């Protein structure tokens with residue numbers, strides 16, 4: 610597993626890779642690195658994908674890149690996008706990157722009435738993966754985006770919807786605990802069924818747009834206030850291009866196996882290496898309970 614060079618990836622020619630939320634941020638750079646390596650990349654965006662597609666084509670001339678509209682905070686949007694994506698399959702890698710990373714202090718809900726962080730970051734990806742299941746290749750990889758935020762707050766599965774008490778940061782941490790739980794529970798279920806598919810987890814460390822290589826129309830979307838805030842944080846962070854490295858490694862390292870977790874070597878920055886998740890959301894009981902709650906909340910049955 611040593612000697613991984615994130616700037617010299619194994620050829621991805623012949624592989625079809627879906628990256629959600631790839632109009633900007635870590636998702637964009639994940640898509641770009643995979644397109645440069647020769648993959649056929651399908652990005653999903655909530656809004657107009659033109660600028661991201663133009664940028665991908667500049668970075669990877671001749672690459673096969675396309676876009677599908679998807680709002681992971683809407684079960685109707687997921688149900689509409691899934692057959693569109695399936696028609697482009699079989700999908701070799703599904704990267705559940707789209708995520709809500711900040712929000713208002715007050716509890717907000719998705720159009721389906723789910724707490725917005727948990728609905729966007731965990732329940733949407735759960736439903737999307739379930740609905741895309743028949744369209745995945747026999748040896749497909751499913752990559753979930755985790756976070757070090759799981760180290761900052763314990764998860765309370767008895768208040769999934771944040772109805773008893775609410776803070777944005779706790780809701781975000783819970784949503785990421787749930788992504789960890791999803792990745793590891795999916796891995797357990799895949800192994801139990803003897804499947805060749807693999808579920809892996811990756812986290813970008815602490816990654817900023819302003820520290821990344823410039824991509825007009827993609828990395829320059831922040832407001833002046835956000836840009837100023839980012840400048841203060843730069844010394845302890847790396848760019849979202851480097852933040853994509855662990856995700857890309859999870860998707861492409863031929864030696865990677867299901868249940869592994871990649872992140873930057875120094876936790877917040879550094880080259881992509883294997884890392885250890887917090888114990889709480891990695892366990893089997895937590896994972897099984899998440900699965901039950903996710904099926905209940907989304908109305909989507911997910912049989913592996």
Ligand SMILES: NC(=O)c1ccc[n+]([C@@H]2O[C@H](COP(=O)([O-])OP(=O)(O)OC[C@H]3O[C@@H](n4cnc5c(N)ncnc54)[C@H](OP(=O)(O)O)[C@@H]3O)[C@@H](O)[C@H]2O)c1
Nearest residue numbers: 630632633634635655680681682706707708754756815816
């Ligand atoms: N950056 C970090 O330091 C860091 C650390 C740990 C984990 N992560 C995780 O890495 C992933 C990417 O983070 P990032 O830093 O790239 O965040 P970002 O710059 O805020 O980008 C988030 C991406 O997700 C999309 N998105 C948000 N809500 C969506 C929805 N309802 N439906 C579809 N797409 C949606 C956004 O699309 P729009 O353009 O439409 O908003 C955007 O493309 C997230 O899962 C995040 O939790 C990031």
